[in-house]
Amino acid sequence: MSLRIDGVTRTFGQVRALDEVSLNVPTGSITVVVGPSGSGKTTLLRLLAGLDAPDAGEVSIDGQPVTLGATALCFQDAPLYPHLTVAENVAFPLRLRASRTPRPQVETRVGRVLEMLHIDHLASRRVAGLSGGQRQRVGIARALVREVQVYLFDEPMAHLDEQLARGIVADLRRIQRELGLTFVYITHSREEAFALADQMVILHEGRVVQADAPQQLVEAPDSLFVAGFLGRAELNVEKQGDRVTATRPEEVTVTPDPAGIAVQEVVYLGPGWLVRTARGAGVSDVPLSPGDTVRLEPRRVFTFPA
Numbered sequence: 001m002s003l004r005i006d007g008v009t010r011t012f013g014q015v016r017a018l019d020e021v022s023l024n025v026p027t028g029s030i031t032v033v034v035g036p037s038g039s040g041k042t043t044l045l046r047l048l049a050g051l052d053a054p055d056a057g058e059v060s061i062d063g064q065p066v067t068l069g070a071t072a073l074c075f076q077d078a079p080l081y082p083h084l085t086v087a088e089n090v091a092f093p094l095r096l097r098a099s100r101t102p103r104p105q106v107e108t109r110v111g112r113v114l115e116m117l118h119i120d121h122l123a124s125r126r127v128a129g130l131s132g133g134q135r136q137r138v139g140i141a142r143a144l145v146r147e148v149q150v151y152l153f154d155e156p157m158a159h160l161d162e163q164l165a166r167g168i169v170a171d172l173r174r175i176q177r178e179l180g181l182t183f184v185y186i187t188h189s190r191e192e193a194f195a196l197a198d199q200m201v202i203l204h205e206g207r208v209v210q211a212d213a214p215q216q217l218v219e220a221p222d223s224l225f226v227a228g229f230l231g232r233a234e235l236n237v238e239k240q241g242d243r244v245t246a247t248r249p250e251e252v253t254v255t256p257d258p259a260g261i262a263v264q265e266v267v268y269l270g271p272g273w274l275v276r277t278a279r280g281a282g283v284s285d286v287p288l289s290p291g292d293t294v295r296l297e298p299r300r301v302f303t304f305p306a
Ligand SMILES: Nc1ncnc2c1ncn2[C@@H]1O[C@H](COP(=O)(O)OP(=O)(O)OP(=O)(O)O)[C@@H](O)[C@H]1O
Pocket: 012, 015, 016, 017, 035, 036, 037, 038, 039, 040, 041, 042, 043, 044
């Protein structure tokens, strides 16, 4: 299976939501799409799902234009049927006439997916009384129960607290690995992106600015935008002629030094303290206060054209 996006442009009036986007989604792995609000993530996912068509370019699976049935989509508030049980909700897509799945197979597949997502004990419960986390597991199960070539996720954890999300993300990762599935996953969460991504795609103003393994993106960003986007705090940026140098505060060692520069502000990061000075910020292992003096030593410096 090969999912490709070739030179795709999608405009809405004056807005170029996607601007000549090309991308290869490797089979059996997780591609995570990140980017600021409005960068085109949902537009891209809708095209992959076959819910929308590009103005130019092509989205194809094995050389054929993508169709609605080729992918399964799960989003933040997967609408469930409150009068049906958990098992009936999950079985729903398989019971549609188009699915043509024989009844015993439906039961086997539903049972298996409920077990993988640790909600088999809820199988005969009505959805109405479930917690937010349990409901989202049901929504994910209903996507995973289908046998399709690509599973698409649009911020499935957006309305869950971090700890709940962590548990579900870990389960998703394990299931994807065990079954060798292909996922495309949109998120705003840096933590989720790093936990899941084999390939991370960074969108900015409708363009793919960089796509690579997460470690590669962190260690070798192509642009100031990518360097800053994946950092934990605002970059220290200095313009020098036709170059810009940048450091990430978490990669700047802060050492108390009587001959150093004054600390202006301290924010506890848990663990570590973000320390701001007139000459940039760094992260200290020891608590400091405004007025203390420190030395800043970057462990990594990026240089880009201005
Ligand atoms: N149906 C539409 N009609 C008009 N404009 C649209 C439509 N869908 C998307 N857009 C515009 O296209 C751009 C990209 O939107 P999109 O929803 O894909 O971004 P996003 O990265 O998913 O944002 P967010 O993170 O906020 O969900 C935005 O400027 C948005 O306003």
